[in-house]
Amino acid sequence: MIKRIAFLGCGSMGEAILAGLLGSELSPSAVVSTVRRVERAEELAHRYGITALAGAEEPDANSLAVQGADVVILGVKPIGIAGLCREISPTLDARTVVVSVAAAVSLSQLSSALPPGQPVVRAMPNTPLKVRRGVVALSAGPTTTAQQQALAHEVFVSSGVVLDVPEDAQNAVSAISGSGPAYVFYFAEALAAAAEEFGLDEDTARILARETVAGGGLMLTQPGADPAVLRRGVSSPGGTTEAAIAAFQAQGLAGIIAAGAQAAAARAAAITEELSAG
Ligand SMILES: NC(=O)C1=CN([C@@H]2O[C@H](COP(=O)(O)OP(=O)(O)OC[C@H]3O[C@@H](n4cnc5c(N)ncnc54)[C@H](OP(=O)(O)O)[C@@H]3O)[C@@H](O)[C@H]2O)C=CC1
Numbered sequence: 524m525i526k527r528i529a530f531l532g533c534g535s536m537g538e539a540i541l542a543g544l545l546g547s548e549l550s551p552s553a554v555v556s557t558v559r560r561v562e563r564a565e566e567l568a569h570r571y572g573i574t575a576l577a578g579a580e581e582p583d584a585n586s587l588a589v590q591g592a593d594v595v596i597l598g599v600k601p602i603g604i605a606g607l608c609r610e611i612s613p614t615l616d617a618r619t620v621v622v623s624v625a626a627a628v629s630l631s632q633l634s635s636a637l638p639p640g641q642p643v644v645r646a647m648p649n650t651p652l653k654v655r656r657g658v659v660a661l662s663a664g665p666t667t668t669a670q671q672q673a674l675a676h677e678v679f680v681s682s683g684v685v686l687d688v689p690e691d692a693q694n695a696v697s698a699i700s701g702s703g704p705a706y707v708f709y710f711a712e713a714l715a716a717a718a719e720e721f722g723l724d725e726d727t728a729r730i731l732a733r734e735t736v737a738g739g740g741l742m743l744t745q746p747g748a749d750p751a752v753l754r755r756g757v758s759s760p761g762g763t764t765e766a767a768i769a770a771f772q773a774q775g776l777a778g779i780i781a782a783g784a785q786a787a788a789a790r791a792a793a794i795t796e797e798l799s800a801g
């Protein structure tokens with residue numbers, strides 16, 4: 524059981540994890556988070572009842588936050604991860620499991636900035652954790668015990684589906700489910716724009732697109748749901764949906780989506796290289 528957890532960096536992703544976790548049995552008194560700005564720390568403390576420290580006000584915020592924590596979540600941008608690891612290293616307990624959610628930061632890059640043998644987990648979560656419909660893939664480092672891996676699972680399990688993957692799958696996971704919510708939101712934006720092209724007013728267009736994406740997503744969460752079967756359930760032979768799908772296929776929509784995911788994975792590989800090059 525997690526007794527104390529520290530979130531170092533708590534923006535979009537950190538807050539999504541935090542919100543999902545606090546919906547479980549964990550008490551806000553077991554959570555400390557750090558950010559840079561005072562107003563963001565105040566917002567988090569007010570919204571969740573946690574302790575939130577701002578680096579702008581308390582320069583030792585990160586070192587203070589990790590003291591006594593059994594899990595530390597690194598939620599800053601990839602470029603900030605190594606510096607943050609070096610900053611907390613002197614005060615980190617050797618048993619604390621350090622979970623990085625940063626895209627493209629490898630386990631070896633993490634370990635090389637932490638004390639030798641520090642237990643580490645590389646995670647790729649997504650923001651729907653905030654509404655407890657997230658998915659996260661975990662890859663543990665070689666010194667991370669089964670008990671420490673269980674603690675990392677516990678961070679996410681009440682907020683979504685937790686998968687264990689080999690580290691070399693992490694860039695693919697990032698390209699599919701890490702970035703994926705943005706693809707879905709982009710689709711919703713495009714659907715609303717198409718609605719406005721028909722002359723529907725902006726509010727009506729947004730509601731139609733939003734409820735369609737949300738409702739379709741909810742149907743996919745039903746036991747045994749298969750997207751191809753659900754699609755056929757909407758597509759009458761010779762009807763309107765078939766005409767739309769044929770137009771999507773003629774435009775190469777599946778290939779366009781694959782190209783987007785490839786671009787995301789390639790960018791992750793490039794970021795890993797850039798971080799190694801310094
Ligand atoms: N957003 C997403 O959907 C996903 C993001 N990720 C990963 O999550 C990480 C964070 O991304 P995201 O949440 O989008 O980014 P944000 O910019 O929203 O959040 C970053 C947070 O880090 C804080 N911060 C920056 N530097 C420090 C520091 N030295 N000490 C303490 N706090 C610090 C910022 O504080 P302040 O608010 O005061 O500026 C902010 O709260 C990235 O590594 C990204 O790859 C992974 C999967 C999905």
Ligand SMILES: O=C(O)[C@@H]1CCC=N1
Pocket residue numbers: 626697701702
């Ligand atoms: O855009 C990014 O780099 C991060 C990683 C996955 C989602 N957001």
